[in-house]
Every structure is written in structure tokens, then in C-alpha cells.
Amino acid sequence: MPYPRPVGTIPAMGDEPELGRALVEALMLHPHDALLVMRAVRDEDGRVVDFTYALTNDTAELNAGRPLAGRSMLEAWSREDSPFLDVFTAMLEDGGCLLSEYDGSGPTSDPALHGRTFAVYARAAGPDLVVAQYRDITGLRRAEALLQEQATHDVLTGLPNRRLFLDRLDVAMARLERHPATLAVLYCDLDHFKQVNDTLGHGVGDRLLQQVATALRGALRPADTLARFGGDEFVVLCEDLESTDAAHDLAERLRAAVPPALRIEDRDVQVGLSVGVSTTDRPAPVERVLSEADTALYAAKRAGRRRVHVFGEEMRAASRRRYHVESGLYGALEREEFLLHYQPKVHITSGRISGVEALLRWQHPDEGLLLPVEFLDVVDDGGLVLPVGEWVLRRACEEAARWGSAAETPLVQVNLSARQVTSPLLVELVRDVLAVTGLPPARLELEVTEGQVLTNMRAAVAVLQDVRDLGVGVALDDFGSGYSSLAWLQRLPVTTLKLDRAFLSDLTTAPGSAAIIRAVVDLGHALGLRVVGEGVENAGQLEALRGLGVDEAQGFHLAHPMPAASLRRMLSPPASR
Incomplete structure (x- = not known):
């Protein structure tokens, strides 16, 4: 890169030794920067009233957009656009140097400098001389501003992100100490957003989020902070509210701002907004307020979606208890605090205990x-x-292996979680457990629900088929509670159907329930499956199930869940009790 050429007359260095030292220093440290040597112009009383540009270089002339050498500062720039005149004057009087920036974005800035930022370095070089250097750092500052924006704002919606929201919430909490008022955090979540992404694609999902962000902004006050925490979660900070009721009203306004269907790309996208609200009138830990709003949001979704729920004292007590439980849960396995209770199920015709369901308990x-x-x-x-x-x-x-090996020994039923049902590791786990315990595969039955299976049908069928190939049974619980039971039943490798207990609740009073159970029994038997009625609470229900051809029954009328020792006594022959 060629060095900038001087413009103007270089003062005699012998007459200005301090200037010479300043110029050498400047050219050594920043040879490519714009350079200005300015001589003070004094009035009759010796006051500095202007500076003349005794020497510049072509970089300075180019940046200024006009000739500078030989002209005065006030001639080249107006007084309003010469912010350094007073600074340079003070520098001559007090000595020292200046390291600063000049921002040309002000309303009175010269058009040649508008929107530009310069780094400025200057030092006094004698009683009447100033040597200044500057460089255009506009690109650097714009890049920094962009990085700052990206660090504190969501790229998709332009809203503040979690980091900026938490900073503002911290400041708001500090303000509560000086100015008591009601502060609210509103946790908002889109209903069915995952379904939109899965069925219509992430592009439609992104445009949906942008529309929702615009709608929410329009429903808020100018001073409120709306942030996107990620995914379909939006969080709002509202200060200076009159009461919790005002926070609830604002939340309802947000909920109403997002209609049940939004028009995106010539199609109606079904969506809705659920809102959880947490309020406080005194400084509180940020994490706690957010957690309370999130808990209220979960309650709103559980109540049916498109609802607003405010965190109250009852929820606060439940939250404290949940935290207490959660804290104790970690390490409960190592401390051997878990145990199993067992609820028998009986063969309806013979009354024999045909199986027991293992139920988890925590001491x-x-x-x-x-x-x-x-x-x-x-x-x-x-x-x-x-x-x-x-x-x-x-x-x-x-x-179960200790109960004996006779043909009449009941099998044990173990409930699986949704993650276990689709885990390819389940088969190896079952194989290892059977080998270690010596329990025959036919004495084990794994229980799943319709909801668990239908979430990922292909993976669940593959895993359960591998389990069946080991000789282990598979029971489908809550059969009849889902809308696609019959459509998927023939694909599931199950051995047992457990009727949804809702059918039993009005079995003796509603003829329709009996007809449904009869149809399920006939279907199950046609497929070679055992049918179990669970939730049996009285003799009338048991007799009705017997008349409908149900194979086995389970419920409090027959036996409550019991510890392992009590079950062993129940299973042992009368002579050995």
C-alpha cells in the first residue's frame, strides 16, 4: 500500500523541534492514517479562535471530500461541525493527547461525514501546533453493531433474545426496590406448532413465527419487552402494572391477538396461544419468576390450550413441593428408596390369579x-x-422368579415408558434381565399404551416385534381411548388388550358401553388375544364382564396393590402360609 502523500507546506523542523518529534511518531505508528498539522489562530487577547491546516495528506483530503491545506477549520467546516475546536484549544493549554471517536451521524453533520465514524488521535506539538491523525472505522463499528444485534436479538423475528430479556428483567427487579409496582412475566407458547413444522415444513413454521411476533408486538404497550426464547416460546416483561388483574387482562389481549387460524401462503394454519403469568410486587430471583410463569403456562395447556393461567399461592405451594420432590429424586436409586407394589389380575372364570402388574412406589x-x-x-x-x-x-x-415355576404361577406385567417403547436397546435389556434372573420369557409381559405406540408407530412396532420374538408378551393398555385403535391393532405384535377403564365406569347403567366391550372382546378373540377389564370396583361390574366374555379382570374390588411380601403370602399354598 503506497504511503499517503503530503499536501501543503511542511514547517521547518528546526524551528519546531516538538512538531518534528510528533510527526515522526505519527508516521512511524500510523503511516496510512489521515494526517493533519494544525496551527492555532489567536485574537488580540491571545485566545484561540480557529486553527489553520498547515499540513495534510491526501487521505485526509479524500476523507473530507474537499481541499483542506491552507484553509482554516471554521472555513472548511461550520462551527457546529467542528467539535474538536475547543478540545484542541484545551490541549494547547494543558498539554497531553486525545484518543477519541467522531460520529458523523448527527443532524447537523456535514454531508461528507454523514453516517461515518472516525477514530481520532491528537497531541499538542508546541504552544500553537496540534498533530492529529484519524481513520475511518465505519465498517468496523457497523460489523460490531451487527454482532451485538445478533448476540442480543433473535435473527428470525428481530425480537430480543433470552440474554437481553434476562438483562432487562434484572434491571426491572432492581427498579422495584426504588419504585414499588406490579411486575409481570408472561410466558407464551404456540399450540400445535410442532404439527405445523412436521406437516407444512419449517419454512411455513418460520413465517408463522414472524406473523405471531408482529401480532404480539401490536397488542403490547410501547414500554413492554417482547422476547423470543427459541422454538415457539415468547416471553413478555411488563412493568408498572396496577395489579395482577391488569397482568391477566394483558395476557388475554395477547391470547386474542393470535387467532385460531393464520393465513400463510394461501392456506389457513391452525394455531393458538397459551399464556402463563407470574407477578411480583417486590424484587425476586429472576429464575423463580420465569419458572413460575412456565409452570402457569403448563397448567394453561393442560386445561385445554388457548387459555391464560396466573400463577397463584396454590401453585406456588405445589411448585415448592415439586422442587422438594425433584431434589430428593436424584440419588433415590442409589439410596434404594424405590420399591414395587403388585396388583393381581384374575381369570374371571376360575378366579385364579393369572398375573400381577408391577407398580412403582417411592419411599x-x-x-x-x-x-x-x-x-x-x-x-x-x-x-x-x-x-x-x-x-x-x-x-x-x-x-417374579422367586414365585415358583409351576404352570399356574402368574406372569408379571411391567409398564414401559414412551422412550423405552421406541428404544432399540430395550430388546437387549430384556434379554439380559431374563438371563440374569432366570425368569422364563412367557412369564413376562410388557405393557404399553396406545399413545406411546402411535407417537412413533414404525419404531414401536419394530421394537415390540423383537420383544415378541424373545417369547415375551405385550399388552396394549387403555385400548379404546385413541381414535385409531382398530386401524393400527392388526399391525401391533400384542398378546393382550386391556380395556380402557372409562368403559367400565358406566357399564351397568349404559347399554352402549356393554355393546362396545362386546365388540372389543369379539375382535380380540378373533385375533387370538386375551382381553382384560381393568378398574373393576364392584361385583356388578365383574359379573357384567363375565357375561360379555372378558377373560381377565383387575381392580380394587379384587385386590389393591400390595408389597412383594404380601403378594408372596397370597400366592403360597394354604398349607405353607
Whole structure:
């Protein structure tokens, strides 16, 4: 790169030794920068009123867009566009140097400098001389601004991202200490968004997110912060609200802003918005407020979607208990706090116990015996479902192997999780467990639900067929609860159908339920399957099932779940009890 050429007259260095040193330093350190040597112009009282450009180089002339050498600063620029005049004057009086930036984006900036940014270095070179260098760093600053934007904003929607939202929430919490008011965090989630992506493609999904972002912005106040946390999750920060009711009203406005169907690419895309709300009128941990809003959102979705739910004291107590349970869950396997209870099922005709279902329990050190409904969600969310599922399978088979080997010895049923049903590792696990425990394959039956299978039909069928090839049975639970039971049944390698308990609840009073059960029994028997009625709570239901040809029954009327020791006593011959 050629060195910039000087423009103007170089002062005699012998007369200005300090100038000479300044010029040498400048040219050594930054030889390609624009260079200006400026001489002060003083009035009769010795005050600096202007500077003349004694020497420039062609880079300075090019950046200015006009000739500078030999002209004064106020002649070349207006007073408003000469922000460094006062700075240079002070430098002559006090000495020292200047390292700064000049931003030419102001409303009065010269057109030649508009939108440009310069890095400026200057130093006094005697009582009346200033040596200044500058370079155009507009591209650098624009690149930095773009990186900053990308670091704090979502690329797809242009909204603040999680990082910027959390920064603003931290600041808002600090403001609550000085200015008490109601602050709300609204956690928003699109209903059925995954289905849109899966069926219409991610391009349509992206345009849907952009439309939703625009709709939500339009429903908010100017001071509110709308952020996208990723996927289909949007979060809103609202300050200076009058009450929790005001937060609820705002959430309802957001929900209404996203209609049940949005028009995208000449098609109506079915969608909706669920909102969870958390409020506080005093500083609180950011993580807690977000967690409460997320918990409220989950409750809104569970209640039927397209709803608003506000986190309240009742939910706060449940959340604290969930946290307590979750904290204790990690390490529960190692501490041997899990155990199994068993609920028998009986052959309706003979009354013989034909099988038992293994049911997980947790002996919590503080809460006592907990049922799965109190901790299974935490197991799923915490990534413990596979290790806990393996423990259940091994323990159930170990205990079943001790019940004896006679032909009448009942089989043991083990419930599988959704992740186990589609895991290719399940077959090897079952094979290993049977080998280690010595339990005959015919004495084990794995239980799955329609929902688990239909989520990934192809993978589930492949895994369950491999299980069947081992000689292990497969039971389909809650049969009749899904809309596609009959369509998929012939493809599933199952050995047992367990009727959805909803059919039994009004079996003795609604003729329609009996007709449905009769049809399922006939279908199951035609396919060579056993049919089980579960949820039997009285003698009338049991007799009705017997009359309809159901093979086996299970429920509190017959036996409650019991510890392994109680089951062994029930199974042992009368003489040995």
C-alpha cells in the first residue's frame, strides 16, 4: 500500500523541534492514517479562535471530500461541525493527547461525514501546533453493531433474545426496590406448532413465527419487552402494572391477538396461544419468576390450550413441593428408596390369579410413600426415565422368579415408558434381565399404551416385534381411548388388550358401553388375544364382564396393590402360609 502523500507546506523542523518529534511518531505508528498539522489562530487577547491546516495528506483530503491545506477549520467546516475546536484549544493549554471517536451521524453533520465514524488521535506539538491523525472505522463499528444485534436479538423475528430479556428483567427487579409496582412475566407458547413444522415444513413454521411476533408486538404497550426464547416460546416483561388483574387482562389481549387460524401462503394454519403469568410486587430471583410463569403456562395447556393461567399461592405451594420432590429424586436409586407394589389380575372364570402388574412406589424419607402420579413427571423431565425403567424391569423379574415355576404361577406385567417403547436397546435389556434372573420369557409381559405406540408407530412396532420374538408378551393398555385403535391393532405384535377403564365406569347403567366391550372382546378373540377389564370396583361390574366374555379382570374390588411380601403370602399354598 503506497504511503499517503503530503499536501501543503511542511514547517521547518528546526524551528519546531516538538512538531518534528510528533510527526515522526505519527508516521512511524500510523503511516496510512489521515494526517493533519494544525496551527492555532489567536485574537488580540491571545485566545484561540480557529486553527489553520498547515499540513495534510491526501487521505485526509479524500476523507473530507474537499481541499483542506491552507484553509482554516471554521472555513472548511461550520462551527457546529467542528467539535474538536475547543478540545484542541484545551490541549494547547494543558498539554497531553486525545484518543477519541467522531460520529458523523448527527443532524447537523456535514454531508461528507454523514453516517461515518472516525477514530481520532491528537497531541499538542508546541504552544500553537496540534498533530492529529484519524481513520475511518465505519465498517468496523457497523460489523460490531451487527454482532451485538445478533448476540442480543433473535435473527428470525428481530425480537430480543433470552440474554437481553434476562438483562432487562434484572434491571426491572432492581427498579422495584426504588419504585414499588406490579411486575409481570408472561410466558407464551404456540399450540400445535410442532404439527405445523412436521406437516407444512419449517419454512411455513418460520413465517408463522414472524406473523405471531408482529401480532404480539401490536397488542403490547410501547414500554413492554417482547422476547423470543427459541422454538415457539415468547416471553413478555411488563412493568408498572396496577395489579395482577391488569397482568391477566394483558395476557388475554395477547391470547386474542393470535387467532385460531393464520393465513400463510394461501392456506389457513391452525394455531393458538397459551399464556402463563407470574407477578411480583417486590424484587425476586429472576429464575423463580420465569419458572413460575412456565409452570402457569403448563397448567394453561393442560386445561385445554388457548387459555391464560396466573400463577397463584396454590401453585406456588405445589411448585415448592415439586422442587422438594425433584431434589430428593436424584440419588433415590442409589439410596434404594424405590420399591414395587403388585396388583393381581384374575381369570374371571376360575378366579385364579393369572398375573400381577408391577407398580412403582417411592419411599421418600420425608414425604412417606409416594405414588407415581406425584413424581413420574419429574422422572420424565429429569432424564431418569431410562435408568428407573431398567430398575423396575430388573426388580420385577427378580421377584417374579422367586414365585415358583409351576404352570399356574402368574406372569408379571411391567409398564414401559414412551422412550423405552421406541428404544432399540430395550430388546437387549430384556434379554439380559431374563438371563440374569432366570425368569422364563412367557412369564413376562410388557405393557404399553396406545399413545406411546402411535407417537412413533414404525419404531414401536419394530421394537415390540423383537420383544415378541424373545417369547415375551405385550399388552396394549387403555385400548379404546385413541381414535385409531382398530386401524393400527392388526399391525401391533400384542398378546393382550386391556380395556380402557372409562368403559367400565358406566357399564351397568349404559347399554352402549356393554355393546362396545362386546365388540372389543369379539375382535380380540378373533385375533387370538386375551382381553382384560381393568378398574373393576364392584361385583356388578365383574359379573357384567363375565357375561360379555372378558377373560381377565383387575381392580380394587379384587385386590389393591400390595408389597412383594404380601403378594408372596397370597400366592403360597394354604398349607405353607
